[in-house]
Amino acid sequence: MKYLLARGEASGRAAADQIKLPFVLVDQLLRRMKLERLVAHRCDAPMNDYVYELGELGRERARRYSQHCTYFGAAPVSLKDYVKSVQAQSLTQQRPTAEELKAAFGDLLLNRRMLDRLGPAVNSGRGLFLYGAPGNGKTSIAERVTAAFGPYIWVPRALGIDGEIIRLFDPVNHHEVPLPENTGLIDPRKVDRRWVRIRRPTIIAGGELTMAALEVTLNTSTGICEAPLQLKSNCGTLVIDDFGRQRMPIHELLNRWIVPLEKRYDFLNLPNGKKICVPFDQLIVFSTNLEPRELVDEAFLRRIPYKIEVVDPSEEEFRNLFEVLAPKMGIQYDAAAVDYLVERHYKRVGRAFRFCQPRDLLLQVLNYCKYADIAPRMSSELFDLAVDNYFAVM
Template sequence: MSAAPNLHHMQVPGLTQDDRPSVLETVGDTGLSGEFITDLLLKVLYIQGARSGLQVMEVVRLPFQFVDDRLLDLQQRRMVEVRGTSGLSRAGYIFDLTGAGRDRARDALTANQYVGPAPVPLDQYRAWTLKQSITNARVTRDMVREGFRALVLEDAMLEMLGPAINSAKSLFLYGAPGNGKSFISETIAGLLGGALYIPFAIEVDGQILQLFDPVYHHPIRHEPESISRGHDPGEWLKPIEDHDRRFIKVERPVVMVGGELTLDQLDLQYDPFTKMYQAPFQLKSNGGVLILDDFGRQRTPPRDLLNRWIVPLEKRIDFLSLHTGGKFPVPFDTLLIFATNLAPADLVEEAFLRRIHYKIHVLGPDPEEYREIFRRCCQDRDIAYQEAAVQHIYARYYGQMSIQPRACHPRDILDHLLDISRFLEVEHRLSTELLDRACQSYFLDDSTAAGS
């Protein structure tokens, strides 16, 4: 199977100038109390040491006026003092904690050890997630054909995939291993494209939930850097940001989990040392795609996983639990894709599978499709294609050894052939000798194993 297509040039639904969190104008717009912000600033200075006003602002990602007002208040309360200056304005003042400030910071750290961008209250996160919902993303027939051009798929398959993607609900891909289920899932994620804004962290009843994860959230680097401004005191009073900087613009997230998934990973992960929460996979995938690969091979039974997702799949709302026992609703705004090579009937009964909206059987290639995949793989590897090579593989291995052709076989066989030809220091070509050596090191010969 050939490489994934480059989808960046395609026209996909994106954010307009107005589809961004508005620049904060008052402290009230943050949804946080003044004391919450004060504690955050104290923790920054306690953990990072003396910092300029600019540096503190860059950590908490709030307008400088908000930060400076709190720092001035802390100076008057003798919790913060100025140790020097690196510029003409208060943005260049070097702030440090006094003894009283250190005591207050330690008290704040006992509640949680979060130091970073000011969090976004849960209600603001909910509202913003719904505004940029994945249900607003759309693909057309032409977009689907272009997006899957690197795969050899029947038109009937593409005609089913398109509506499933537009549903933004759930999709069940099943079939024998090696026929491209995982690759189809990843291509769907790339096909949707676009970008969205997510908060670095969420505040829930005074608790901090960290959402941004660089593994799944890839920033789009276009934000103005306030650090590049000059030292004119007036400049620091002018908001130059084009959005609320507690949010970061990222590519549409794609989260893939496999056999390592456990049921407890679908709820908040509480760290008793930092007293903070990590968001579960489905929350990190909001606005994007969540792929559950190798469904049925998790340590958690498939029935239990589907039970966990019955309400989210139907209502598009999930419920998470705090370690204190409280529960709260969050949007379940993701295209959930299940991929499995197990028989659906062996996983769960039909009543459970009805909860999954679209089911698509990914079949192995017929001879014509196989030849096309083989030809493309040869082209990608600068190997001259020969029809006789495919006929030899079908006769010698698929025929005599009763092996079922898979879509991944051409890629893997040719990769083996390249490895062998490099080792032998011979030309990369589809000779019978190289093909046999490649296939013999790739396919399992059960008859030989039985004889030994």
């Protein structure tokens, strides 16, 4: 009725497409509503259908419904069905192998020792601390963890709980992947269109994270609720980047999640005052430049079973990065120039190697070559310029 109130008129098939339900169900509902004088036929429509409009009684009722909530999208899914879907698609049902993990991190230069430490942590599907000096790829690792699991999951467009509509599918954080056509494996006509096929989600929250993002939030102008980040990241990965520098105090975040991290379920408060129990089923990755023991107490650390330090690269790994990255960036590799860089600007001044530096320094070289209109290449002079710019205040 709210859809007809907004549109003025619509065919039965258009209404079915709007709320993502089979036409046969919507047709039966519209026929019953016509008998109750909530809607009326405006004219015939193709394929044994009609164009409907609201009657006076239906218009009054639709306005009343819209005052509470303006939502007229896909029919909401029940909490019970959503819980079953999370259990069926849970990370704990996945067992990524060493080869799958290597493929997930294929564009990163990770040694076997790091992969062997990450493997059990990813397989656990629980909590993971990534810590270490800035510039060694903690965020890059965290962003790629999800790729080790099954690629796709199904999520509801919206949940309906005790009269409240909670929007779960989020085009900003969820990447929809439509079913391929004519594969013969799945008949699209038999798919419940209230659900969306998406890539297994990776949601990143940085310093902007607040307590409001972890609770159901109500849009007072529309009456539609928005699901919190942890609900949107179920069956995927939730990355708390730059942990310890959030706008919210650390102890508030710890108190909020200390029980869900252990029990694997969470309690959310609805605008109507009811408290609901929902799955807390994602791999949470805390990425920080600080020592974990300086941030949180022992009780919280115990609930994060894996703490992995992302260490500086060895000199061999550092040199290898230049050899790998230079051709990809269109720069001619020069081992002598790298020798000069390492000896003059690292060993002589006691500067630590970082995984991000070869890429960043090569970008400086590339940009200067473009400016000077010369062929991209490495040289001691170009590395001197790059280092002066890059490490000016570091």
